[in-house]
Amino acid sequence: MEAGQVETLVKVDTLVNEQAVADAKRESRVSASVPFRRDLGFWAILLACFIATLLTAVEFTSIGTALPVIVDELGGGQFVWVGSAYTLGSSALLPFTGGISQILGRRPVMLVALALFALGSAVAGAAHTMNMLIVGRTFQGLGAGALTSMSQIIIADMIPLRERGSYNGLMALAWAIGGGTGPLIGGALAEHGQWRWLFYLNLPICGIDAILVIVFLRLRTPGGALRDKLRSMDWVGNMLITSSTTSVVIALTWGGVVYSWQSARVLVPLVLGLIGLAAFVVYEMKFVPEGVTALMVPPERTAFSGYTQNFLMGIVLATIAYWVPVYFQACKEASPIAAGVDSFALSYTISPMSVITGVLIQKTQRYRPFMWVGWVFMIVGVALLCTLGADSSRGSALGYQILAGIGIGIVYIAAYFPVMGATDVKQSTPALAFFTFLRNFALVWGVTLGGAVLQNQLKHNLPPAYLAKFPQGADLAFAAIPSIPTLPEPLKSEVRKAFADALRVVWEVLAGVTGVGIISSLFMKHYTLHTMVDEDFGRKEKHHSVDADSTLKVEHE
Structure with missing residues (x-):
């Protein structure tokens, strides 16, 4: 045999052995069991994450039903920024939170996030101009984004992926409870002229959560010089x-x-x-070899699919949650409180479906079938929303929300698993930060894109004489709603129809989004859900663990 052939065989043999080692490492990662204690500290940390998620959900959803009253009191033309400032703040610095929590630890970042959220709430509650309210909402958003990201990262620090489904379901339950009660709380306070308490009530809740974080959130932080850690930041x-x-x-x-x-x-x-x-x-x-987006390119098309579905689901969730109350207020002349109650059909469908999906994924160790079912429900629900007119029954609008909510609740939980299943445990923090960023960025698109479509359609659909009453640049949806019940016929019917027709275009755009979502779900592979956690960031309490490389060594011996 010639020397070149021998060298080639050696290289092939080396590659085969390296692949075998890589496969064995992955298999060991899957089979290694990492027990975790469900003691008082564990549940207290989980409660802190639950409260943080609840706060962010209430603030995102409550402003829609309260905004017509706030606009009427504060005036100003930049109404759309009240919603956009919050979602922008919650997205802009979110990827940064993952990196900085690797350097400073989870607890300091969580406390700073709570402080920012409380500061923004105080400023928004004290606002006497629209600009001041927008500034407060921006600070709220900065804190909310970090709280959302850190809650997911902390759960991943404590709980292996294989057992994370039901606990993620609890976080989804927090979001759904907040999202469901938010419109009602915002509407009730606004209707009684007390909308400022929508922000002031956050202050004691932030204080309680901060106490839980200070007392119980004790996770490891890797050692090393701060200067070197800062240099490693992207x-x-x-x-x-x-x-x-x-x-x-x-x-x-x-x-x-x-x-x-x-x-x-x-x-x-x-x-x-x-x-x-x-x-x-x-x-x-x-x-950046270890960068977050490195997880998205081939051969990890599964992670890319998960990220994409997460983003598209966020657009569907935000659009329906934010703009369905407008339908009830404009077309059904619902009060802010009634519009909040009507939104329960969506929120309290998402809630149980998220919990059920998390438990089923944990039991079956399968996520793809659930995601496919979820997208089918979303497509059907959104398609039916497109049929709503100004005189459609309230029952129809509620039923269509339920169908869409079933799908959203399923994908809300399930999209997490193709991303984390395809991601090495050491990369879970940046992956989760990016995952949360995409979801929050999707909320921006849902609110602002839905608002832009609605605004442009209303400009074309509203009667010209009625439209002329509003100043150039006014947010027509929120500026027009308070006057609709007092309009004479047939003008009232014309305005109600204009809103229904404008919202139909919003739902049609959303139907296209759900179609892209189900197509993107076809690119997932199945990954076994592993049982490892990142030992660098686990709880400080001593516990038993299994090291993947040690397991690999024993298997080969």
Whole structure:
């Protein structure tokens, strides 16, 4: 045998052995069992995450039913920014929270997030101008994004993926309870002229949560010099994604409301933002080997599919949750409280379905079938929403929300598992930060894109004489709603029909989003849900664990 052939055989044999070792490591990671104690400290930490998730959900959903009253009191033309400022703040710095929590630890970041949320609540509650309210909502959003991300990261620190389904279901339950009660709370307080308490009530709750974090949240933080840790941060990537996200949201918020879509003030930030997001992906793949987006490219198409479905589901969730109350207030002349109650059909369908899905995934160790079923329910529910008219029965609107809510609840939980199943346990923190960022960024698109479509449609559908009563740049949805019950016929019917027709276009856009969602779900592979946690960030209390490399060594011996 020639020397070249021998060298080739050696290389092939080496590659085969390396692949066998990699497969064995993965198998050992799957079979290694990491027990965790469900003691008082564990449940207290879980409660802190539950409260944090509840707070963020209430603030996201409550503003919609309260905003017509707030607008009437504060005035101003930038109404759409009240919702967008919160979602922008909750997305812009979110990827940064994962990296900084790797450096400083989970507890300091959680406490800073609570402080920002409380500060924003105090400023918003004390607001006497629309600009001051928007500033407060921005600070709230910054805190909310970090709280959402840190809650997911902390759960991953404590609980192996194989057993995480039911606990993620509890976090989804917190979101659903907050999302369900938010419109009712916002509507009730606004209707009684006490909308400021919508923000002030957050302050004692933040204090209680901070106490739980200080007393019980004791997780490990890897050692090393702070200077070296700071140098390891992906500063360029964080700068790119923060600036790009901000630019896109500004364009979506202004488009068709403050300026026309053809305006340079809309097109320039939109194009720059999208270019920046593309540059972020390229930079992460080419220059940051351990970057988050490295998890999205082939052969990990499963993670990419999970990220995509998570983003699209967030758009569906935000659009329905934020704009369905407008249908009830505009077309059914519902009060803010009644519109909040009518939103229960969505929120309290998402809630049980999320819990049930989490438990079933944990028991079956399968996630793909659930996601396919979830998208089918979403498509059917959204398609039926497209049939709603101004005179459709309230029961129809509630039933269609239920169908969509079943699908959202399933995918809300299930989309987590293709991402985490395809991700190495050491990369779980950046993966979860990016996963949460995409979901929160999707909420921005749901609120602002839905608002932009609605605004543009109302400009074309509302009677010209009625439309002329509103100043240029006014948010027509929230500015017009308070006056609808007092309008004479046939003007009232014309305005109600204009709202129904405008919202139908919103639902039609959403139907296209759900179609893309089910197509993206076809690219998932099945991954066995592993039983490992990242030992660098586990609870400080001593516990038994199994090291994957040690298991590998024993197996080979």
